[in-house]
Amino acid sequence: MWIVPESVIADLVDEHSAFDAIEASFAAMARGDAYNFPVVREALGAGRQYGFKSGLDRVGALLGVKAGGYFPGNADRGIPNHQSTVYLFDQDSGKPTAIVGGNLLTALRTAAASAISIAHLARKDAKVLGMVGAGHQSAFQMRAAVRQRQFDRVIGWNLHPDMLSRLAETAAELGLPFEAVDLDQLGAQADVIITITSSFDAILQDAHIRPGTHLACMGTDTKGKQELDPAILTRATVFTDEVAQSISIGEAQHAVGAGILHADAIVEIGAVINGTHHGRRDAQEITVFDGTGVGLQDLAVASRAVALAIERGLAQKIDF
Structure with missing residues (x-):
């Protein structure tokens, strides 16, 4: 299994690559090649939110889940209020293939979605x-x-x-x-x-x-x-x-x-x-x-990050 930590995401995924990954994901959804599972979201009190977004892209060979949420007290701890991690799995065996830091990816994939709408609709x-x-x-x-x-x-x-x-x-x-x-x-x-x-x-x-x-x-x-x-x-x-x-x-x-x-x-x-x-x-x-914000967006950018991290020697491989 590969681990791609949050610290290297900025060197791997930018606005352009996020746009391409999300646009392809939206297209796959419309063709019926990919779909999202129901969202799980829970309020934890004191403004905290936690949830799961997941999905499957059969053609893109993506299966996984993003776990994370919003923790407003984190600013006082010196860490981002939004915390997310993406977990990828092999769609045939269910074996875990990657754990990817999801904070920056969430920001990039959200911005990519609105940019795609501007490109096609404005x-x-x-x-x-x-x-x-x-x-x-x-x-x-x-x-x-x-x-x-x-x-x-x-x-x-x-x-x-x-x-x-x-x-x-x-x-x-x-x-x-x-x-x-x-x-x-x-x-x-x-x-x-x-x-x-x-x-x-x-x-x-x-x-x-x-x-x-x-x-x-x-x-x-x-x-x-x-x-x-x-x-x-x-x-x-x-x-x-x-x-x-x-x-x-x-x-x-x-x-x-x-x-x-x-x-x-x-x-x-x-x-x-x-x-x-x-x-x-x-x-x-x-x-x-x-x-x-759909789970397939997270899987698409995380998969892109993993591929680039392996190529550039920035991913850690572990037995799991």
Whole structure:
């Protein structure tokens, strides 16, 4: 069995390789070659969350599980609040093949998913990137997004304005101007909006969103979480990584629960990647990507990390 520690992941997987791995995974899901198992997620109290995401890709020979969660007290311990580990298995024998550090991989695969949605669904002439949320993940989201369109500026909003420095610094790193705005201005100016928060209440309201906007909603991955007014989804074409998760723990849970959106109207983005769905129809259409985060994403980037680690002599082999 191979061990790929967290300390070497940054030398193995970047935004580009994560994009390719996740795009292939979404395509396999839409073809029926791969599927995710039901998510297990538990609240441990004091804001702590722990869970398991797993799946099988028969063609890609991927079987495994990511175990991890959110532990808000970790910052005081000097370690990341998000802790994840990916375990890979041989799909024929069930024998464990790898243990992979999953913290950075989780950030990269989440950012890759929103970038894939921008690549396939945003207007080609999108120029203004809007960011809602300024936590640790936001920098990864911005870096991945700017690879997909020729943005000329970034605007952002965060519940705690003092955290907006992260967005300003990341934009400067990318050579783009940044401006802090209110939600009205953000909706009026942004062509693409990424939401990456831990909110349990709608942040963006229906009146904020203008025709032609693409929204990548990446924060809602648990029952009860919410970033959008459900009415937005009734005006939009809704895409997702997996419909089952979208309606149970994703952004669509609220619109479907209220009876204003039917699950059959939600499209898996893999269908767009494969060419079996047209994607955006015109410049006035509002598109929403409900990125819930699926286990196959984790397996895809972990498998890529293992292959590169073995090739470069960065993986440890043990008898198990």
